[in-house]
Amino acid sequence: MSKIVEVKNLTKVYQLYNRPIDRLKEGISLTRKNYHRDFYALNDISFDVEKGESFGIIGVNGSGKSTLLKILTGVLSKTSGDVKVDGKVAALLELGAGFNLDYTGIENIYLNGTMMGFSKEEMDEKLDKIIEFADLKDDAINRPVKEYSSGMFVRLAFSLSIAVEPEILIVDEALSVGDIFFQTKCYKRMDELKSKGTTIIMVTHDLGAVIKYCDRTMVLHNGNQVAIGAPHEMVDLYKKILAGQEPTISDSVGANDNSVGDAANSVGDDTLLSHVGANDNSVGASSTSPLKESMSINPHADIYGDMKAEFIDFGILDQKGNPATVIVKGETFTIKEKIRMNEDIKDPIFTWTIKDKRGTDLTGTNTMLEKVDTGFGAKGRVYDVSFTQKMRLQGGEYLLSMSCTSFEGDELKVHHRMYDVISLTVLINENKVGIFDSESKVDIH
Numbered sequence: 056m057s058k059i060v061e062v063k064n065l066t067k068v069y070q071l072y073n074r075p076i077d078r079l080k081e082g083i084s085l086t087r088k089n090y091h092r093d094f095y096a097l098n099d100i101s102f103d104v105e106k107g108e109s110f111g112i113i114g115v116n117g118s119g120k121s122t123l124l125k126i127l128t129g130v131l132s133k134t135s136g137d138v139k140v141d142g143k144v145a146a147l148l149e150l151g152a153g154f155n156l157d158y159t160g161i162e163n164i165y166l167n168g169t170m171m172g173f174s175k176e177e178m179d180e181k182l183d184k185i186i187e188f189a190d191l192k193d194d195a196i197n198r199p200v201k202e203y204s205s206g207m208f209v210r211l212a213f214s215l216s217i218a219v220e221p222e223i224l225i226v227d228e229a230l231s232v233g234d235i236f237f238q239t240k241c242y243k244r245m246d247e248l249k250s251k252g253t254t255i256i257m258v259t260h261d262l263g264a265v266i267k268y269c270d271r272t273m274v275l276h277n278g279n280q281v282a283i284g285a286p287h288e289m290v291d292l293y294k295k296i297l298a299g300q301e302p303t304i305s306d307s308v309g310a311n312d313n314s315v316g317d318a319a320n321s322v323g324d325d326t327l328l329s330h331v332g333a334n335d336n337s338v339g340a341s342s343t344s345p346l347k348e349s350m351s352i353n354p355h356a357d358i359y360g361d362m363k364a365e366f367i368d369f370g371i372l373d374q375k376g377n378p379a380t381v382i383v384k385g386e387t388f389t390i391k392e393k394i395r396m397n398e399d400i401k402d403p404i405f406t407w408t409i410k411d412k413r414g415t416d417l418t419g420t421n422t423m424l425e426k427v428d429t430g431f432g433a434k435g436r437v438y439d440v441s442f443t444q445k446m447r448l449q450g451g452e453y454l455l456s457m458s459c460t461s462f463e464g465d466e467l468k469v470h471h472r473m474y475d476v477i478s479l480t481v482l483i484n485e486n487k488v489g490i491f492d493s494e495s496k497v498d499i500h
Contacts, residue, residue, distance in 0.1 A: 057105065057106050058103045058104065058105060058106070058141075059104055059105065059106040059140070059141050059142050059222065059223060059254050060102075060103065060104035060110075060127065060139070060140050060141070060223070060254070060256070061103050061137070061138075061139040062100055062101055062102050062103070062127075062136070062137070062138050062139075063101050063136055063137040063138075064099050064100075064101055064135065064136040064137065065097055065099070065100040065101070065123070065126065065133055065135075065136035065137070065138060066095065066097055066098055066099055066100070066133070066134050066135045066136050067095070067096045067097040067119075067122055067126065067131065067133055067134050067278075068093050068094065068095055068096070068134040069093070069094045069096055070091040070092075070093060070094075071091055071092050071093075071094050072090060072091050073090075077090035077091065078090070078091070095278045096119050096122045096278050097119045097122055097123060097126075097278050098278045098279050099136075099279075099280070100119075100123065100136070100275075100280045101280070102273055102280070102283055104254060104256060105254075106142075106222075106252065106254055107249065107252045107253070107254055108254055108255075108270050108271065109249055109254075109255040109257065109268050109269045109270050110254075110255070110256045110257070110269060110270065110271055110272070110273070111257050111258075111259070111265045111268075111269035111271070111272035111273070111286060111289070112124075112256065112257070112258045112272070112273050112275060113258070113259070113260070113262075113265060113272060113273075113274055113275075113289065113290070113293045114274055114275035114276055114281075114293065114296075115276065115296060115297065117277070118275040118276050118277060118278065119275050119277075119278040120227070120258045120275055121148070121227055121228075121258065123275070124146070124148060124225055124227050124256070124258060125148065126138060127140055127144075127146075127225060127256070128144055128146040128148070128225060130146075130148070140223065142221070142222030142223045142254070143171075143172075143219070143221050143222045143223070144221055144222070144223045144224075144225060145171070145216040145217070145219050145221035145223070145224050145225070146216065146224075146225040146226075146227075147209075147212055147213055147216045147224075147225065147226045147227065148225070148227045153167055153170065153212075154166075154167070154200055154208075154212070155200075156199065156200055156201035157199055157201065158199065158200065159196070159197050159198060159199055159200070160186075160189075160191060160195065160196040160197065160198065160200055160203075160211055161182070161196055161197060163200055163211070163215075164178065164182060164185055164211075164215055165178050167215055168181070168215075168219075171219055173219065181218045181219070184214075184218055185211075185214045185215055185218045186214075188210075188213075188214040188217070188218070188240075188244075189207075189210040189211045189213075189214035189215075190210060190237070191207060191210065191211060195207060206237070209237075210237055213226075213241055217244055217245075217248065220248070220251075220253070221253060222252075222253060222254065223253070223254045223255075223256065224245070224248060224253055224254070224255050224256070225255075225256045225257075226245075226255070226256070226257050226258065226259070227258045228258050228259055228260065242264070242268065245268065246268075255268075257269065262290045262293070262294075262381070262480055263450055263480065263482050263483070265286050265289070265290055266286045266287055266290060266381060266482050267482065267484075269286045270286075271283060271284065271285070271286070272284070272285070272286040272289035272290070273289070274289050274292050274293050274296070276296055281296075287379070287381055290380075290381050290480065291349065291351070291378070291379060291380050291381060294351030294380050294478055294480070295349075295350070295351055295352075297351060297478075345368045346368050346369065346370035346372075346378055346391055346393075347368050347369050347370050349370060349378035349379075350369075350370045350371065350378070350380055350477050351380045351477060351478040352476060352477060353454070353475050353476055353477065353478060355475075356473055356474060356475050356476040357472075357473075357474035357475065358471075358472070358473045358474070358476070359469070359472055360458075360459075360469045360470045360471040360472050361468065361469065361470055362397060362470065362471060363396070363397055363398040363400055363468075363470045364394050364395065364396050364397060364398075364400055364403055364432065364459040364461075364470035364471055365394065365395050365397055365459075365470075365471050366392065366393065366394055366457065366459065366471050366473065367393050367394065367395050367437070368391070368392075368393040369390075369391060369392050369393065369457055369473075369476070369477075370390075370391050370477070371388060371389070371390055371391070371455070371477065371479065372388065372389040372391060373386065373388055374386040374387045374388065376389075380477060380478060380479055380480060381479075381480045381481075381482055382446045382479065382480070382481055382482070383446070383481075383482050383483075383484070384446050384447070384448065384449065384450060384481055384482065384483045384484070384492065385445065385446065385447075385484075385492070386445070386446055387443060387444070387445050387446075388443070388444070388445075388446055389441050389442065389443045390407045390441070390442040390443075390455070390457075391439075391440070391441055392405055392407070392438075392439075392440040392441075392442075392457055392459075393437065393438070393439050393440070394437070394438045394440070394459050394471070395435070395436070395437050395438075396432040396433060396434055396435060396436045396437075396438075397434065398434050399431070399432065399433055399434050400431075400432040400461050400470065401431055401432070401461065402428075402429055402430070402431075402432075402461060402462070403422075403429050403432045403438070403459055403460070403461050403470070404421050404422055404423045404429070404459065404460045404461055404462075405421060405422045405429070405438065405440045405457075405458075405459055406419065406420070406421035406422075406456075406457060406458045406459075406460065407419050407420065407421070407442055407455060407456065407457050408455070408456045408457075409448070409453050409454070409455055409456075409479065410453065410454045410456065410475065411451070411453060411454075411490070412452060412453075412454070417448060417453070417490060417491070418447075418448070418491075419456075420442065422440070432461075446481060447491045447492050447494075448481050448490060448491050448492075449481065449483060449487060449489065449490055449491060449492065450481050450482055450483030451480075451481055452478065452479070452480055453478075453479045453480075453481065454475040454476075454477070454478060454479065455475075455476060455477040455478075455479050456472075456473060456474045456475055456476060457472075457473050457476060458470075458471065458472035458473065459471045459472075460472070
């Protein structure tokens with residue numbers, strides 16, 4: 056495959072002044088005194104995109120994603136570095152970019168077509184398809200776009216971008232404005248373009264879309280390139296950043312590695328297993344690095360208890376036994392809990408629960424419900440607990456809670472409870488109705 060985008064050591068620096076007059080003072084200073092401070096919107100970014108590849112860029116707000124796309128499209132100039140884009144580019148940047156708000160929808164179609172290098176005759180041929188895809192009626196397409204809703208605006212902008220059948224399509228978060236029906240139509244059209252060899256560079260906060268549509272993904276943070284690799288790995292890394300865990304700026308994940316990693320351990324089938332070990336110090340794939348360090352930990356998790364027992368490690372493993380906070384629906388996953396007894400506890404109970412964003416309990420279990428005898432937890436004993444099951448929830452964002460409790464007589468004692476401690480993303484390949492998949496079988500005679 057040939058490289059269609061090449062970026063080497065790209066840096067974008069803005070000069071920031073405390074007061075407007077400082078800019079003038081710096082300009083006329085005979086001693087060349089600086090009155091500004093440098094702000095690195097992008098700092099030494101390097102990557103390539105192959106022809107026909109779908110390349111994702113993710114990062115928190117302010118990480119430099121939009122600045123990078125504007126430089127790729129020529130909207131912004133670079134401070135230093137090399138940028139090579141070999142092909143016709145159509146860009147869907149932030150709402151309003153490239154549009155004259157006083158022009159009607161049709162007038163903006165022709166204006167943007169001219170800017171892309173198309174003649175009026177060529178745009179005449181594309182006009183009906185653009186309007187049809189944008190689903191704008193005659194009264195809307197002939198109104199000034201400043202009267203459009205955000206949904207109407209993005210429908211027209213996307214329709215115009217794909218109508219020219221570009222060699223490179225650049226999309227910056229704009230699709231999140233449209234409704235689910237239009238988003239579905241857009242992604243279907245993007246699949247068609249990709250099948251024809253169009254290269255797609257996408258900035259989005261839709262992590263499911265990143266994993267489903269991107270071949271590789273880059274994570275940016277504070278203007279720095281954190282890593283490039285398989286979307287699944289990059290999403291996990293991004294979620295750690297969201298949880299306040301500052302990344303190490305490194306490309307050690309692999310600049311061109313599309314593999315998520317070797318399978319460490321294959322976990323069971325669709326039966327739920329709970330294994331309680333006595334003093335096993337390994338939780339997850341690595342005994343040298345705590346599993347929880349690979350998780351997206353909620354900094355605002357509700358954590359409490361008398362600490363007679365304490366979680367010393369915890370997390371999630373995917374079907375291959377790798378640490379993950381993104382699970383594909385239908386695949387097996389394992390919740391790992393490692394708990395140390397700080398005091399003697401009889402028959403400790405280990406639990407987990409998955410909730411939705413509204414706080415509704417969706418599924419979960421514990422060792423007591425599973426009729427697993429945990430025995431006597433002597434002070435100093437370490438339990439290694441594994442809950443293995445199939446993911447049957449629909450796609451979306453969820454929160455995982457864990458706890459260690461026990462009964463003293465008839466009274467439930469909470470030793471260590473962590474509500475909403477890990478963020479979990481479920482990725483789907485097909486849509487169903489509701490919050491879980493009933494795996495319905497259809498028979499028609």
